Amino acid sequence: MTSLPMTSLNGKKIIVVGGSSGIGFGVAAAALESGAEVVIAGRSAEKLKAAEKRLGGAGRVTGIAADMANEAEVSGLFEQAGAFDHLVATAGTPPPNHPIGETDMDFVRRFVDGKLIGAVMLAKHAVRTLNKAGSMIFTSGINKDRPPVPGGSVVSAVAGSFTYFARALALELAPTRVNIVSPGWVDTEMWDEIVGTAKSGYFEQMGARLPAGKIARPADIAPAYLYLMQNEFMTGETIHIDGGQRLV
Numbered sequence: 001m002t003s004l005p006m007t008s009l010n011g012k013k014i015i016v017v018g019g020s021s022g023i024g025f026g027v028a029a030a031a032l033e034s035g036a037e038v039v040i041a042g043r044s045a046e047k048l049k050a051a052e053k054r055l056g057g058a059g060r061v062t063g064i065a066a067d068m069a070n071e072a073e074v075s076g077l078f079e080q081a082g083a084f085d086h087l088v089a090t091a092g093t094p095p096p097n098h099p100i101g102e103t104d105m106d107f108v109r110r111f112v113d114g115k116l117i118g119a120v121m122l123a124k125h126a127v128r129t130l131n132k133a134g135s136m137i138f139t140s141g142i143n144k145d146r147p148p149v150p151g152g153s154v155v156s157a158v159a160g161s162f163t164y165f166a167r168a169l170a171l172e173l174a175p176t177r178v179n180i181v182s183p184g185w186v187d188t189e190m191w192d193e194i195v196g197t198a199k200s201g202y203f204e205q206m207g208a209r210l211p212a213g214k215i216a217r218p219a220d221i222a223p224a225y226l227y228l229m230q231n232e233f234m235t236g237e238t239i240h241i242d243g244g245q246r247l248v
């Protein structure tokens, strides 16, 4: 019996949009450990510098400042990064959470621009320099399966759309593979922004409910992204990695 070939990340170049923090930082760290060269992108040059320092990586990490809601900056990111093998997009900002009757439309538009339109722009400009044998991985999340009530409709719709974005793009871009990672709650800087010091209480309660018995750290989620980069038979798929959160 022959084993399924899992390609090595040695010598591969990976662009992680959102790599200066949270889940993306975890993916960047795991990819570096697996021998890859990593480009991290985000809006804040300062955050990128700090992340580059924390990642170490012996010259294999480059930070490039770019806002994925800005097409000229997205185009510039890929021009600067050059030819590469895998695109990972984890970038995102806290979602709108108002009851539908109190929806702040400017907030919703900014959120959709940053997350969904941003993903379309990343895909549009990545195809020029992405190795055709490589892959794209975008990030959705548990909010599509367990929407917060009230206020979860927009984030649920946006997160849910990624599954179908990947299915269509996987056909259009084949043999380039396109997949989605859908995490449950992950202990990242985004939670500090959303709930501040209440975070530990939220996590304790949710951790006790989860079959996995705890909230994930970015390092628990990163292997799902590495698997999707390395397994050449995975495409058009959404991997749920949520500690069983969809079951409770």
Ligand SMILES: NC(=O)c1ccc[n+]([C@@H]2O[C@H](COP(=O)([O-])OP(=O)(O)OC[C@H]3O[C@@H](n4cnc5c(N)ncnc54)[C@H](OP(=O)(O)O)[C@@H]3O)[C@@H](O)[C@H]2O)c1
Binding pocket: 017, 018, 019, 020, 021, 022, 023, 024, 041, 042, 043, 044, 045, 047, 066, 067, 068, 069, 090, 091, 092, 093, 114, 115, 118, 139, 140, 141, 142, 143, 182, 183, 184, 185, 186, 187, 188, 189, 190, 191
């Ligand atoms: N944490 C969770 O529990 C969880 C669960 C399910 C799904 N998710 C999803 O996973 C994604 C990442 O979440 P996280 O918790 O890792 O967040 P995080 O720690 O706040 O990190 C977000 C990253 O995205 C970058 N970013 C944000 N907006 C950007 C933009 N317009 N252009 C370029 N970069 C941008 C940020 O850098 P700058 O601020 O410098 O741009 C940062 O590097 C989000 O979409 C989130 O909805 C998170």
